Amino acid sequence: MNDEEVVAIIIKELLxxxxxxxxxxxxxxxxxDLSLDSLAVMDLVMALEDYFDISIPLDRIADTETVFQLxxxxxxxxxxxxA
Amino acid sequence: xxxxxKFEELRGAYNHVxxxxxxxxxxxxxxxxxxxxxxxxxxxxxxxGTNNYxxxxxxxxxxxxxxxxxxxxxxxxxxxxxxxxxxxxxxxLESNLASFYGRDHAMVFTTGYQxxxxxxxxxxxxxxxxxxxxxxxxxxxxxxxxxxxxxxxFKHNDPNDLRTRLGRIKNNGGNIIVxxxxxxxxxxxxxxxxxxxxxxxxxxxxxxxxxxxxxxVLGKHGRGLAEECGVEDDVDFILGTFSKSLGAIxxxxxxxxxxxxxxxxxxxxxMFTASLxxxxxxxxxxxxxxxxxxxxxxxxxxxxxxxxxxxMIAAGFSVGPDVSPVVALRLQSSEMAISFWNALLNEGxxxxxxxxxxxxxxxxxxxxxxxxxxxxxxxxKAVALFTKIGIEFGVIEPELLAQFG
Numbered sequence: 372m373n374d375e376e377v378v379a380i381i382i383k384e385l386l387x388x389x390x391x392x393x394x395x396x397x398x399x400x401x402x403x404d405l406s407l408d409s410l411a412v413m414d415l416v417m418a419l420e421d422y423f424d425i426s427i428p429l430d431r432i433a434d435t436e437t438v439f440q441l442x443x444x445x446x447x448x449x450x451x452x453x454a
Numbered sequence: 455x456x457x458x459x460k461f462e463e464l465r466g467a468y469n470h471v472x473x474x475x476x477x478x479x480x481x482x483x484x485x486x487x488x489x490x491x492x493x494x495x496x497x498x499x500x501x502x503g504t505n506n507y508x509x510x511x512x513x514x515x516x517x518x519x520x521x522x523x524x525x526x527x528x529x530x531x532x533x534x535x536x537x538x539x540x541x542x543x544x545x546x547l548e549s550n551l552a553s554f555y556g557r558d559h560a561m562v563f564t565t566g567y568q569x570x571x572x573x574x575x576x577x578x579x580x581x582x583x584x585x586x587x588x589x590x591x592x593x594x595x596x597x598x599x600x601x602x603x604x605x606x607x608f609k610h611n612d613p614n615d616l617r618t619r620l621g622r623i624k625n626n627g628g629n630i631i632v633x634x635x636x637x638x639x640x641x642x643x644x645x646x647x648x649x650x651x652x653x654x655x656x657x658x659x660x661x662x663x664x665x666x667x668x669x670x671v672l673g674k675h676g677r678g679l680a681e682e683c684g685v686e687d688d689v690d691f692i693l694g695t696f697s698k699s700l701g702a703i704x705x706x707x708x709x710x711x712x713x714x715x716x717x718x719x720x721x722x723x724x725m726f727t728a729s730l731x732x733x734x735x736x737x738x739x740x741x742x743x744x745x746x747x748x749x750x751x752x753x754x755x756x757x758x759x760x761x762x763x764x765x766m767i768a769a770g771f772s773v774g775p776d777v778s779p780v781v782a783l784r785l786q787s788s789e790m791a792i793s794f795w796n797a798l799l800n801e802g803x804x805x806x807x808x809x810x811x812x813x814x815x816x817x818x819x820x821x822x823x824x825x826x827x828x829x830x831x832x833x834x835k836a837v838a839l840f841t842k843i844g845i846e847f848g849v850i851e852p853e854l855l856a857q858f859g
Contacts, residue, residue: 409811410810410811413588416607417588420622426604426622427606428604428606429606
């Protein structure tokens with residue numbers, strides 16, 4: 372799965388949490404632009420774990436801010452699982 | 455720029471809550487008259503939000519032992535146990551706790567928060583993996599920040615989800631540690647502990663259960679949910695607090711694990727904080743004896759819990775799934791919950807206002823915690839106030855009440 376596809380999945384899952392959000396893009400800052408609180412972010416991670424069938428430890432997302440950065444974490448964890 | 459500018463949003467939210475009248479985060483009790491009654495702004499107020507499950511805060515014997523320990527050992531220990539040493543009361547409480555739980559070891563902390571923070575963060579090392587219930591208390595989340603171990607959450611009270619998530623964890627040669635709670639503090643629901651034990655065993659993981667709200671409350675002898683579910687042998691570490699059913703303050707961990715004494719020189723929230731004063735420890739020692747023989751108190755507590763829970767349902771309120779001493783009413787919005795809470799306090803009833811993000815699934819809750827010391831008259835009065843205000847605010851419908859009430 373390439374960057375764009377992972378980004379698209381994350382945006383889809385974000386819209387499940389906040390159906391009224393508009394213009395979520397690759398550069399969107401998940402916490403600052405969408406005002407997601409820490410629990411909502413963790414719930415998003417849980418949904419992504421289920422979608423990609425991987426474990427995303429919370430410390431791995433500590434430094435991620437944008438949708439694109441989160442997609443990067445998902446991809447590297449997918450690679451680790453396959454390795 | 456002010457160093458507190460980062461809390462601008464919190465300032466807005468806090469002011470918003472305070473604008474409705476009283477400040478729910480700093481209610482001042484002029485007097486505490488009994489485990490179930492206090493005085494707020496000159497008004498006698500029923501206390502239905504203080505986790506005083508067995509009403510032991512005014513237990514005569516506990517007060518007497520506390521007073522004599524206070525006279526014998528002074529007001530404080532002025533330091534930590536590793537630096538200033540332990541007092542006889544600390545050792546006695548640890549020994550009594552171990553035998554109460556039928557375990558080899560016990561360790562006393564200064565608060566329940568520190569017990570969770572310390573034990574969870576110390577047990578989970580870099581190669582280990584912590585797996586916690588998504589609705590865990592803040593102290594468990596804070597432990598996750600302190601540990602170098604990766605952390606995964608599983609869906610609240612869902613053993614199958616736990617299995618799925620454990621299955622995804624890559625083993626780095628370390629241990630997996632699963633954390634859950636006996637009674638969850640916000641909604642009063644219990645963990646499906648038998649099933650969680652089964653899943654934990656399948657993966658050879660360690661299991662920690664925080665029995666903060668269930669110690670003294672559940673199980674024939676008050677040993678909590680693990681006793682009630684008959685799985686005590688399968689829980690590796692029990693954590694708990696003295697600030698609820700035992701009516702004082704402090705926290706603890708009990709376990710059968712070998713080398714337990716190492717925790718006392720490895721666990722920083724134990725090592726680098728002042729220990730409990732003897733007066734507090736002495737009251738806990740006495741209260742623990744009451745808890746152990748407290749079958750009648752527990753029967754009264756559960757009968758009060760069933761009564762309050764069923765009366766709230768009959769009145770048309772939306773309450774948590776399990777009957778337990780925590781009865782949480784779900785309101786449509788935080789504005790409604792704030793106004794409702796203020797109206798209750800002004801009428802002489804104190805409950806907890808619980809708002810997101812401190813609540814599961816962004817719920818706005820009025821959280822009641824019942825005690826064995828509450829009289830039926832007090833509970834009836836509380837339900838009547840809830841009903842009156844609920845109708846005034848349009849939360850419940852009077853027609854429904856007439857039909858079923």
